[in-house]
Amino acid sequence: MKTSKLMLVLAVCSALYACKPEDPSNEQEVITSVVLNVSSVKYAWRDIDGPGGNAPVIDQLNLKTGVNYSVTLSVLNESDSTQVKDLTSEVMNEKNDHRLCFDVSAGLPLVVTILDLDDNTRPVGLTTTWVTGQQVTGGSVTISLKHQPGVKDGTCIPGETDVEVTFPVSITD
Amino acid sequence: MRIPLGIFLVLFLGTAFRANSLHAQTGCELQLCGKVMDRESSLPLSFVEVYIEETQQGTLTDSAGNFCIKEICGSDLTLHVGLIGYETYHQSLHLDQSQQVQVRLVPVALQLDEVIIQTRKNAGTPLQSVDRLTAQALDIQQGKPLAEMLEALPGVTSLRTGSTVAKPVIHGLHSNRVLIMHHGVRLEGQQWGSEHGPEIDPFLADQVSVVYGASSVRYGSDAIGGVILIDPPALPDSARWTGLLHLLGTDNGRSGIVSGYVQGHPAFLPGLALRVQGTLKRAGNLRTPDYFLDNTGVAEWNGSVDLGYQLGQWKMEGYYSRFQTKIGILSPSHTGNLTDLELAFESPQPLGSDTVGFTYRIGRPYQQITHQLAQLRASRLLGQNANINLSYSFQNNSRNEYDKHRPLGTDPNAPEVPELSFSIQTHIVEGVYEKQLNNGWSMKTGATGMYQDNVLAGRPFIPNFVSVGGGAFVIPHWSRGNWSAEAGIRYDYKWINTARRELGRQINSIRTFQSFSGSLSGAWKPAPGVELLLVGGSAWRSPQVNELFSNGVHHGSAAYELGDSTLVPEQAINTSLQVKAGNRRWQINAQAYHHYILNFIYLEPGTTPILTVRGVFPAFYYRQTNARLAGLDLQTTFTPTDEWEFGLKGSYLYAQNLTRNEPLVLMPANRAEGWILRKWPNLVKGMSIETQLGYQEVLRQNRVPENVDFALPPSAYGLMQARITANFSLAAKPCSLTLKGENLLNTAYRDYLNRFRYFADEPGRMLTLHFLLHF
Numbered sequence: 035m036k037t038s039k040l041m042l043v044l045a046v047c048s049a050l051y052a053c054k055p056e057d058p059s060n061e062q063e064v065i066t067s068v069v070l071n072v073s074s075v076k077y078a079w080r081d082i083d084g085p086g087g088n089a090p091v092i093d094q095l096n097l098k099t100g101v102n103y104s105v106t107l108s109v110l111n112e113s114d115s116t117q118v119k120d121l122t123s124e125v126m127n128e129k130n131d132h133r134l135c136f137d138v139s140a141g142l143p144l145v146v147t148i149l150d151l152d153d154n155t156r157p158v159g160l161t162t163t164w165v166t167g168q169q170v171t172g173g174s175v176t177i178s179l180k181h182q183p184g185v186k187d188g189t190c191i192p193g194e195t196d197v198e199v200t201f202p203v204s205i206t207d
Numbered sequence: 208m209r210i211p212l213g214i215f216l217v218l219f220l221g222t223a224f225r226a227n228s229l230h231a232q233t234g235c236e237l238q239l240c241g242k243v244m245d246r247e248s249s250l251p252l253s254f255v256e257v258y259i260e261e262t263q264q265g266t267l268t269d270s271a272g273n274f275c276i277k278e279i280c281g282s283d284l285t286l287h288v289g290l291i292g293y294e295t296y297h298q299s300l301h302l303d304q305s306q307q308v309q310v311r312l313v314p315v316a317l318q319l320d321e322v323i324i325q326t327r328k329n330a331g332t333p334l335q336s337v338d339r340l341t342a343q344a345l346d347i348q349q350g351k352p353l354a355e356m357l358e359a360l361p362g363v364t365s366l367r368t369g370s371t372v373a374k375p376v377i378h379g380l381h382s383n384r385v386l387i388m389h390h391g392v393r394l395e396g397q398q399w400g401s402e403h404g405p406e407i408d409p410f411l412a413d414q415v416s417v418v419y420g421a422s423s424v425r426y427g428s429d430a431i432g433g434v435i436l437i438d439p440p441a442l443p444d445s446a447r448w449t450g451l452l453h454l455l456g457t458d459n460g461r462s463g464i465v466s467g468y469v470q471g472h473p474a475f476l477p478g479l480a481l482r483v484q485g486t487l488k489r490a491g492n493l494r495t496p497d498y499f500l501d502n503t504g505v506a507e508w509n510g511s512v513d514l515g516y517q518l519g520q521w522k523m524e525g526y527y528s529r530f531q532t533k534i535g536i537l538s539p540s541h542t543g544n545l546t547d548l549e550l551a552f553e554s555p556q557p558l559g560s561d562t563v564g565f566t567y568r569i570g571r572p573y574q575q576i577t578h579q580l581a582q583l584r585a586s587r588l589l590g591q592n593a594n595i596n597l598s599y600s601f602q603n604n605s606r607n608e609y610d611k612h613r614p615l616g617t618d619p620n621a622p623e624v625p626e627l628s629f630s631i632q633t634h635i636v637e638g639v640y641e642k643q644l645n646n647g648w649s650m651k652t653g654a655t656g657m658y659q660d661n662v663l664a665g666r667p668f669i670p671n672f673v674s675v676g677g678g679a680f681v682i683p684h685w686s687r688g689n690w691s692a693e694a695g696i697r698y699d700y701k702w703i704n705t706a707r708r709e710l711g712r713q714i715n716s717i718r719t720f721q722s723f724s725g726s727l728s729g730a731w732k733p734a735p736g737v738e739l740l741l742v743g744g745s746a747w748r749s750p751q752v753n754e755l756f757s758n759g760v761h762h763g764s765a766a767y768e769l770g771d772s773t774l775v776p777e778q779a780i781n782t783s784l785q786v787k788a789g790n791r792r793w794q795i796n797a798q799a800y801h802h803y804i805l806n807f808i809y810l811e812p813g814t815t816p817i818l819t820v821r822g823v824f825p826a827f828y829y830r831q832t833n834a835r836l837a838g839l840d841l842q843t844t845f846t847p848t849d850e851w852e853f854g855l856k857g858s859y860l861y862a863q864n865l866t867r868n869e870p871l872v873l874m875p876a877n878r879a880e881g882w883i884l885r886k887w888p889n890l891v892k893g894m895s896i897e898t899q900l901g902y903q904e905v906l907r908q909n910r911v912p913e914n915v916d917f918a919l920p921p922s923a924y925g926l927m928q929a930r931i932t933a934n935f936s937l938a939a940k941p942c943s944l945t946l947k948g949e950n951l952l953n954t955a956y957r958d959y960l961n962r963f964r965y966f967a968d969e970p971g972r973m974l975t976l977h978f979l980l981h982f
Binding site for chain 1: 544
């Protein structure tokens with residue numbers, strides 16, 4: 035009994051001197067922001083502290099009726115404000131495995147056409163044209179980045195979703 | 208009287224309550240009685256464990272050293288007589304009529320040239336309902352994950368992630384509510400996720416016991432649902448080198464397993480006993496009745512070394528085991544967000560499964576796990592009536608999880624880096640002292656200490672932590688005549704320091720937990736063949752770090768889980784009654800249990816979903832409630848002749864969240880199983896054949912809470928299985944060959960407790976060929 039008690043005390047004491055957990059580190063490359071450049075006007079979907087914490091900040095897209103917009107999309111890691119990383123070129127480099135999908139909410143008079151194609155002439159979606167119709171008060175566009183290595187078939191069905199963000203849209207005269 | 212009464216009574220009860228009577232018994236009228244004495248003094252020895260190895264029938268000697276084993280089945284038997292401090296005695300007997308024998312045990316201390324190392328099986332099992340799978344029953348189940356093997360016991364099911372990862376579920380409780388003791392050491396791995404299977408080689412054990420119900424007093428905190436004891440065989444006590452070889456192959460998955468051990472006493476060091484054991488396993492993609500399951504292969508290699516040495520009065524044992532596995536995870540199960548998951552539900556079979564064929568290749572996503580255990584154990588007698596056991600162990604658990612795809616922008620030629628990596632190191636010390644007192648009393652007391660360091664790298668989900676804990680217990684035991692009783696009390700303390708990142712800053716939190724647990728149990732044998740065991744026990748569990756601090760998407764389940772740092776420990780109060788009755792023609796084993804769990808921690812669905820750059824995720828919060836789990840396990844066998852056996856087994860469980868007044872999520876469905884077994888004891892000279900045909904029906908789980916799960920529970924299913932085993936001799940070495948078929952009708956089904964039920968069917972027909980050789 036004495037021996038076991040002694041061992042317990044020894045174990046606890048020696049352990050207490052080394053009871054500082056390691057600082058969590060080694061976080062991976064994450065996408066925090068999606069920025070749309072709509073004919074030189076920038077709109078962003080930003081969640082710089084990542085999932086949880088503060089809620090994302092989402093810009094509303096203010097579009098005019100009957101306009102043909104040229105839109106480019108970029109994805110960024112802005113978790114460290116001193117070192118913003120543009121990950122768009124990574125998507126471009128892996129364009130044969132990626133595809134952006136644009137889902138326009140019902141009733142919103144907006145047609146999105148993908149202009150850029152990968153090496154297999156399948157759509158990528160970083161460069162698009164957006165054509166607006168009549169005036170409406172509410173609506174949204176959901177943009178998703180699908181990762182489709184080896185399974186890209188031109189549709190939005192296969193693969194995993196890396197990004198899925200929704201922008202509110204208004205179309206006015 | 209000598210030494211630990213508690214141990215032996217429990218051993219005795221353990222054998223008496225043995226429930227896995229998968230095998231019929233034949234010619235059960237014989238008796239073997241006798242007397243056990245000390246060879247030197249010729250004094251009778253009491254509380255000596257006496258049992259027949261083949262049938263596992265056993266008893267303890269009385270105060271005059273006498274024993275009597277009744278209703279013995281079979282004729283060629285091995286008698287095992289063991290007592291701490293004495294050389295274990297084995298004798299082969301041909302029993303064609305009832306016999307009287309006299310056994311003189313040789314005290315260990317008197318042996319000068321040859322030293323006997325003894326390892327007590329299940330030493331210290333509390334007076335509780337215990338069921339066990341013997342070596343023979345384990346052999347029938349081999350080839351599956353450990354948790355699925357345990358399903359052969361009533362009341363045990365498994366929580367699965369696909370077909371390659373399974374965690375044991377005892378009476379509806381699992382993960383960090385079930386303790387696994389490997390060679391007497393708490394297995395300290397990543398317990399909190401359903402995709403974290405126990406890191407242990409199923410071929411290591413020659414016996415696996417399940418202690419049902421709250422068992423904190425002996426085993427420490429967390430043992431709310433029960434304890435699984437995995438015991439490698441005792442080290443050999445004969446000078447002969449012996450061994451065992453398993454060769455196993457399956458058609459579905461085309462798996463191949465080689466496992467075995469050799470053991471003996473090396474000539475270069477007298478007094479040393481040694482066993483070296485190892486397992487190699489390789490399996491490829493499994494197949495459901497309609498399609499292959501992509502990326503479901505396994506590559507595993509395990510090994511262990513067990514050394515025993517007598518150092519003066521001390522029995523020393525050194526043990527090392529290494530478990531290493533690479534497990535492929537069904538690739539369609541790795542979804543990016545809720546939209547992907549919903550798409551997967553709508554698809555009747557996994558997307559892209561038409562193009563999947565058979566391969567042994569394990570690609571992303573996969574898990575790579577290494578678990579090492581090193582243990583030093585020392586025990587000695589202290590005078591005539593006491594002994595002490597000391598143990599130190601170190602475990603290193605490393606778990607690397609690789610996602611389906613490398614993160615965006617990773618150089619495809621760079622070495623593979625896990626997206627999530629855990630490393631957990633645990634030191635445990637334990638000392639247990641046992642003393643035999645007068646008037647049928649004995650006492651066991653002990654203390655234990657633990658230091659643990661967990662480091663996580665990669666995708667943030669749980670914090671890093673350092674934890675220090677300790678506990679002390681005392682268990683008095685009393686036994687007289689047909690009655691025995693045991694009580695116990697224990698105190699535990701746990702200190703935990705966590706470090707996590709929030710908004711780019713490191714936050715440290717320190718929490719401490721402490722609690723008492725107690726137990727009270729009694730056993731009564733009113734008549735031969737009838738035993739009643741009434742157990743009341745309590746256990747507690749401190750909240751785990753994921754329950755306290757998780758803040759992120761639980762990968763694969765598409766759920767955003769939020770911890771609560773103010774959670775308090777769970778406290779379980781368990782009562783159970785086990786009744787065993789029978790004679791040579793029929794046996795019944797029934798257990799009724801009731802767990803009341805205060806502050807039961809569970810995931811409650813939130814009302815507001817969480818918006819992330821990957822889309823919207825439903826939020827789940829760790830909350831506490833009071834819960835009730837009550838159920839009944841029943842097993843009965845009928846043996847009308849020596850050749851035939853009919854068996855029935857069933858489990859019923861009712862689990863309720865008392866605060867919200869709704870069922871608890873993820874509880875095993877009620878089930879029943881029946882089998883017919885036919886034996887040809889001497890079909891050809893020297894060969895016996897055994898065939899078994901069984902059917903299991905698993906009902907649909909209709910008791911589920913609303914708005915918690917993404918999909919409704921799957922339908923009920925029934926599975927047919929058959930087996931034929933031939934036992935024979937090869938060059939005078941006993942061996943056996945088994946052909947087994949599971950899911951014989953190639954039924955397409957899904958199981959509620961398999962997380963992959965969202966994505967794919969269970970495997971179809973599986974034929975297994977298993978060759979076993981003792982040498």
